[in-house]
Amino acid sequence: GTPDAEEPTVTAWGLEGSSLRPGQPSPALEDWEEASEWTSWFNVDHPGGDGDFESLAAIRFYYGPARVCPRPLALEARTTDWALPSDVGERVHLNPTRVFWCLNREQPRGRSCSNYHVRFRCPLEATWGSWGPWGPCSGSCGPGRRLRRRRCPSPAGDACPGRPSEAQKCVRPRCPGCGPNTCGCPDHILLGSVVTPSGHPLPGARVSLRDWPGTVATSDAHGTFRMPGVCASSRANVSAQMDGFSAGMAQAQANSSMSAVATVVLNKLEKPYLVKHPESRVREAGQNVTFCCKASGTPMPKKYSWFHNGTLLDRRTHRYGAHLELHGLRPDQAGTYHCKAWNDAGAVRSGTARLTVLAPGQPACDPRPQEHLIKLPDDCGQPGRGPTYLDVGLCPDTLCPSPAGSSPRCGDAGSRCCSVSRLESRKVHCSGYTLPVKIVAECGCQKCLPLRGLIRGRVVAADSSEPLRFARILLGREPIGFTSYQGDFTLEVAPSTQRLVMTFVDPSGQFVDTVRVLPFDPRGAGVYHEVKAMRKKAPIILDARQSNTISLGEMGEEAPLAAGIIPPGAFRSADGQPYTGAVEAQV
Structure with missing residues (x-):
């Protein structure tokens, strides 16, 4: 294309900006009147075809929009051998708002464009001055807040990122008397314990109150703690933390006029695991798509990140969480996507989903069926020529774009697949009879049939083979059914399931909980399993x-x-x- 008239474009040298000459090396930082600095080097295109193109839109897409300022002051381009375009005798075009392009047809005979990388001159952001001292604690007694402030000495009047003040909790001497807060009752006491969900005591847990900063008490060898001075009627919020466990909280309850009790339950940290993986999608350019990811664990993961072709997507630009929504799709957004989920115990990576972006009107399903040969009976061919095969056709197992205006929900209820749209009847003449067959004549986009993997099996005792009757069946931690009187079970598995972990719990308590990873066929074929449960020893x-x-x-x-x-x-x-x-x- 032709550059816009209001955007000056420099041709045939490697640096564009104010007061620059062809072939001039990069100016030092102090040579610029405006406070500015160079970015790192970027290279998103490699020479080939018509030449080398380094567009600002592509750089911001692959490296993130925050890597380059909105209005660059200047642009420098060098070959990957660190030479300026004028040094290698190549004609190039540079523009800070459109970046760089080199066309093979504009180069001297017998020469094509080198591989270039570029960098930008960006104005320095306004920065905050140092924090001032902390102010006095608010209030005359008990919990309070104190503030400190900072200034933004920007000569251009630009706003600094962040806030000019911050607050901190503080505590003055305890207030006399018994008020609604947690302090100020010298003769009162809070008695508590820190335990696991099964009631096992947890010694060494750090216990604090919401209105008092820092650790107030530590649980002893029996998991108990004491907090003198906490009002019995305060209904104080008590929190506890311990390495290897997620934080827990409980509200104190008065059990007499001068004492209160609280039991804080801590769950052991559990690394996150994926419950739902993103699924591959096909869309036309301009349509929207939603990828969904769901993880579980202890604590429940709340932080998600999404990646496109292995590159982290900017959270502020896409505003994603467990769901990633892309609007007005472009061809350069095609590729692979996956998510990561975090909690305090670690992270987990999802499977990869592929996004295909078709040009408007581009067919996603070839109407011509692929070759698929089947062997005919021996008496249907000519004698002495070996086995005879018939091409019955096969439609490719690919997805089609959803109809325009379909719901962007995760289930993608409007999903369509490339499948058979028309069959034709044929007759094969064999020895003494005619064999009727149907062949695929045309393929087209049809509504996808829901595929369900089928799991069948039986749970029996390992020592006697007696059935485990009415045993509870758990998928992860969720109950999904029971075994029958004979110990049989039949379950449907969604095709998006990556790993099937089942737990069988004997209601009589005579057998150990049995955990099995069961293989299954996501295409819908049934799989049979015999699960053997170990009997507990007699008490x-x-x-x-x-x-x-x-x-x-x-x-x-x-x-x-x-x-x-x-x-x-x-x-x-x-x-x-x-x-x-x-x-x-x-x-």
Whole structure:
């Protein structure tokens, strides 16, 4: 195209900006009247075809819009061998708002464009001055806030990014009397405990109150803690943190006129795992598309990132979370997409989805069927010529664009696939009979048929093969069904499922929970599994006052692999007090 008249374009040298001559090297930072700096070097195109093109739109797309300022002051181009265009005798075009292009047809005979990379001169952003001192704590007693401020000394009057002030919690001496907040009751006390969901105490947990900054107490060896001075009627919010566990919170409840209690439950951190992966899509240019990703874990992942062809997409530009929506699709947005999800325990990467962007009117499904040969019966061919095959045709297994105006939801209910649109009947003459066949005559875009992988199986005891009747079936942590009276089960699996992890729970408690990764066919074919459950050992009675030994790893007549030794006084009640009675134990 032809550059716009209002955008000056420099031709035949490697730097464009004010007061520059052909072939002049990069000016030093102090030579610019306006405070500015150079960006890093960019190279998104390689020479070939008509030449080398480094467009600003492509650079911002692949490197991120924040890497180049909105209005560059100047532009420099050099070959990847670090030579200016004038040094290698090549004619190029540069414009800070459109960037760089080199056309092979404009070069001297026998020469084509080199591979160039470019960089930009950008004005420096206004920056904040140093923070001032913290101001006084608000209020006369109890929890409060204090502020500090900073100035933006910009000579051009530009706004600095961020806020001019920030706040911090602070605490003055405790207020007298018993108020609605958590402080100010010298004779009152908050008693609490930090436990796992199963009730196991957690020693060493850091306990704090919402209105008091920092750690106020630490749980002891029995998971309990004490907070003097907390008003019984305050209904204080108590939070606890511990390495390897997600943070938990509970509200204190008064149990007398001068004391309150709180139990904080902490769940063990669990790395995130994918529940839903993004699925491949086909769209026409100008249409919209939505990719969906869903992860679970402890705590529940809340941070998602999306990648296009392996490059991180800018969160502020696309405003994505678990869903990525792209509007008015362009051809350069085709390619692969995947997501990553984070929580405090780690990250997980989804499978890859492919986006195909077709030009308007470009067919996604070739109406001509592909070759697909089937072998005919032996008496349907000519004697002595070997087996006979018939081409019955096959439509490619590809997706088609959704109809215009279809819902952008994740399910993509309007999905269409390339499938058979017309069949033709044929007759094959065999020895003494005629074989009727149908062949694919034409392919077209039709509504996709929902594919469901089918899982069948039976759950039995490993020692006696008796069925596990009415056992609960869990997919991850979600209950999805029960086994029958004979231990049988039949389940449907969505084709987007990547890994099928099933748990079978015996309602009688006689068998260990059985976890299996079950293979399945996402194309819809049924798969049969026989699942064997291990029987728990019979319970034994222990005396909590004495030392007890439990054999571990016994198999048939063989000696146990190990032994668990429980010292006297090891059992405690829920309140942390020693327990001295009988204990029923089962491994």
